[in-house]
Structures are given as structure tokens and as C-alpha cells.
Amino acid sequence: MMSDKRQRARVQGSWAKQQPKHPGRTAGTVPNINQPKNANTASGSWGFGNQKTSTDFEFHQPTKCVRDVPTEKVIELAGDYEISHGPSGMSRLRLLPGFLPREEADWMFSKLLVELPWSQKTNYRQDEAYEEPRLTCWYGELPYTYARSTMPANAQWHELLVTVRAAVEQISGCTFNSLLCNLYRDGHDSIGWHSDDEASLGAKPTIASLSLGDTRVFSLRKQPPPEENGDYTYVERIRVLLSHGTLLLMEGATQDDWQHQVAKEYHDRGPRINLTFRTIHPEPEGHRPGTKMRFTGKQP
Ligand SMILES: O=C(O)CCC(=O)C(=O)O
Structure with a gap:
């Protein structure tokens, strides 16, 4: 809102x-x-x-x-979009609606919905525990810590995810060693404003996000300049509709210069699965497992 x-x-x-x-x-x-x-x-x-x-x-x-x-921009057609050029470099989105053909996406959605080990993660904010408003599961050789709670390493990839990872790697020209799966059970499930900018992702990570199930609005807002003191009132905003079978790549400085969210909706929405492929690098010795996400105001 x-x-x-x-x-x-x-x-x-x-x-x-x-x-x-x-x-x-x-x-x-x-x-x-x-x-x-x-x-x-x-x-x-x-x-x-x-x-x-x-x-x-x-x-x-x-x-x-x-x-x-600024008026919110809308991205809905397939293409490459340079959304900003700043001191940290270019931020780019690549949108590929229909990356998975309808029937394949239907089949994959129904299988993943019942076969993945979905659970609700408990996070901590200022020593207070809260449940994430969505279900998740994690695949990767390394554990994943954010919001002061850890998803343990899980190298037992579901065979379907191995196949889809290969397809995503081929189109993106990147390799991915990890996958965070999100299940939004209905329109009330959400993820708050954040950037995927933790040290373990390295500099300028490419994040590949595949959507299955009901369409949800994926919003981006630009990081405000320092003189705005964290006020997002006048920043640029973009909305992208992520529909069944759509692949979105976030590249370049997108995680430095922009935040993203999938907000709650107040009308009926069916379930949606989002697969976000990433590459996790081992964290340097002595690194404090940190905040995957810098939430600002909204509940994740
Ligand atoms: O569900 C989505 O499209 C976004 C998921 C996301 O932002 C994340 O996993 O970091």
C-alpha cells in the first residue's frame, strides 16, 4: 500500500x-x-x-x-531492460514470458507442489521470532543463513529441478549451484522489500527466477540517494507481472541499486511457486552469517 x-x-x-x-x-x-x-x-x-x-x-x-x-513503469513484454546506470554499474532485467510451455509448466507446478519438502521458516528480528508468510525449501551444497536462521545444506536435488536448472543455465549463460524455492499459498503470502545482496552471493550476482502457478506482481524500487536518508517516497519504481512459466533474470548491479518484493494482495490468488537459482560462494573465514535480506518496514 x-x-x-x-x-x-x-x-x-x-x-x-x-x-x-x-x-x-x-x-x-x-x-x-x-x-x-x-x-x-x-x-x-x-x-x-x-x-x-x-x-x-x-x-x-x-x-x-x-x-x-515518478510514475511506476510496467514491464510486461519479453526483452532485455537496462533499468539504471549508476556508479555501481548497469542494472538489467531480462524477461522471458513463456520460457516453459504451458503444458510443461502445468505438469511441473503440480509435481513440485506435492513433492518438494515445503516448510515455514522462523526468522528473528530484534530477538523476536516471526514466521515467514510463505513456505520455502533450499537446495545447495552449502547452508543458507538469513534473518538469523539457517536453512541446512541439501544436496539431494529433486530430479525435475536438475532438469529445469540445466534449461535456465543454458538460456542465461550462467551456472547456478543453489536454489531457493518459495511457495505462496495464496494472495496473503508475500516477501517484503529486500535485495539479494549477501556476501555469499558475490558481487553483481545473476539471480534467475522462474514462476509457476498464479500470476503475482513483482515490484522493484530504486535505492534512494544518501541525501534522502532512507526515504523511498520519490524513487523510481517498476512492476513486472510474473505469470506461469515466466523466467526473470536480475543482472548486473540490480541487487546493489534496487530492492524487490512480492506484496500481499487482497483479492483471491491461487498458489504460486517461485524458483530462484543462485550461486553461493563459501563465506570467508570469520564472516558472520548475516542478513540475506535488508527488510525495510514491510514484513518479509
Ligand atoms: O517470488 C518471487 O518472485 C521473488 C522471490 C525473492 O525475492 C527471493 O527469493 O529473494
Whole structure:
């Protein structure tokens, strides 16, 4: 849901163009000719009439600058999208709807739904335990720790996942040694704002995300510049609809410069499985297993 501040900024942005704060006077633009009851006075103040009255319709510069909240962009067609270029490099998304043909995706979805060892992970935030609002399972030679709880190593890949990993590796030109599977049971399951930026993923990781089941909205928001002090009100936003059989690749600086989420929805949604292939590197000696995800406000 839009924060109050963001909502207010939107309202201000559109009002600034159309409606003056003070009747008869639009800051920084032309006077509203409908407002004054006395037409003579109005024309006089802009130099078109003969008599200028001293008080009405003097031009005032606006005292505050109103900033527009950038319009959210939508990505829905297959393609490569360079979403930003910053000091950390280029951030790129590759969207491949229909990567898996419909029948194959149907079959894979129904098998994975019943055959994967789904469970609900307990995480910790400021010493408080909470259950993730989705089910997960982990495949990889190495354990995976985030939000102060660990998914143990699991080298027993389901045979179907081995096959799909090979297909994803072929199209992406990358190799992946790990897989985090997410099961969103309905529209109330979600994952909050985060970046997949933990040290074990290395610099500029490619994350390959395959969606099966019901369509969900995958949102991205740009990291704000330091002067915004962590305020996301005016950052760029992108939404991508991830439908059955779609593959999304996040590449380059995407995990440095953007966050992503799958928000809760308040209308009916069926189950959705998301397979996120990653490469985990052994963590250097002495590294404190850290936060996979930097959540900011929303519950993961
Ligand atoms: O379900 C998705 O599409 C996103 C999953 C995700 O962000 C993650 O596993 O880090």
C-alpha cells in the first residue's frame, strides 16, 4: 500500500498543476480566471485594464517546490531492460514470458507442489521470532543463513529441478549451484522489500527466477540517494507481472541499486511457486552469517 507521504506527494503533484491553493491565485502560473468575482479587477492586475487595485491578484512566487513522485513503469513484454546506470554499474532485467510451455509448466507446478519438502521458516528480528508468510525449501551444497536462521545444506536435488536448472543455465549463460524455492499459498503470502545482496552471493550476482502457478506482481524500487536518508517516497519504481512459466533474470548491479518484493494482495490468488537459482560462494573465514535480506518496514 502507498505510504501516506507518497500518497500526499501524488495529490500535491496533480493539484499544483490544476488547482490554486488560494482562490484567484495559482502559484507560479497564470491566475485562475474563473475565481474572481470582479472581472475588472482581475484584468487590471495583469496590466490589461486601466485601473490597478493595490491588493488583488499580485503575483507571488511559490514558497515551496512540489516534487513529483515518478510514475511506476510496467514491464510486461519479453526483452532485455537496462533499468539504471549508476556508479555501481548497469542494472538489467531480462524477461522471458513463456520460457516453459504451458503444458510443461502445468505438469511441473503440480509435481513440485506435492513433492518438494515445503516448510515455514522462523526468522528473528530484534530477538523476536516471526514466521515467514510463505513456505520455502533450499537446495545447495552449502547452508543458507538469513534473518538469523539457517536453512541446512541439501544436496539431494529433486530430479525435475536438475532438469529445469540445466534449461535456465543454458538460456542465461550462467551456472547456478543453489536454489531457493518459495511457495505462496495464496494472495496473503508475500516477501517484503529486500535485495539479494549477501556476501555469499558475490558481487553483481545473476539471480534467475522462474514462476509457476498464479500470476503475482513483482515490484522493484530504486535505492534512494544518501541525501534522502532512507526515504523511498520519490524513487523510481517498476512492476513486472510474473505469470506461469515466466523466467526473470536480475543482472548486473540490480541487487546493489534496487530492492524487490512480492506484496500481499487482497483479492483471491491461487498458489504460486517461485524458483530462484543462485550461486553461493563459501563465506570467508570469520564472516558472520548475516542478513540475506535488508527488510525495510514491510514484513518479509
Ligand atoms: O517470488 C518471487 O518472485 C521473488 C522471490 C525473492 O525475492 C527471493 O527469493 O529473494
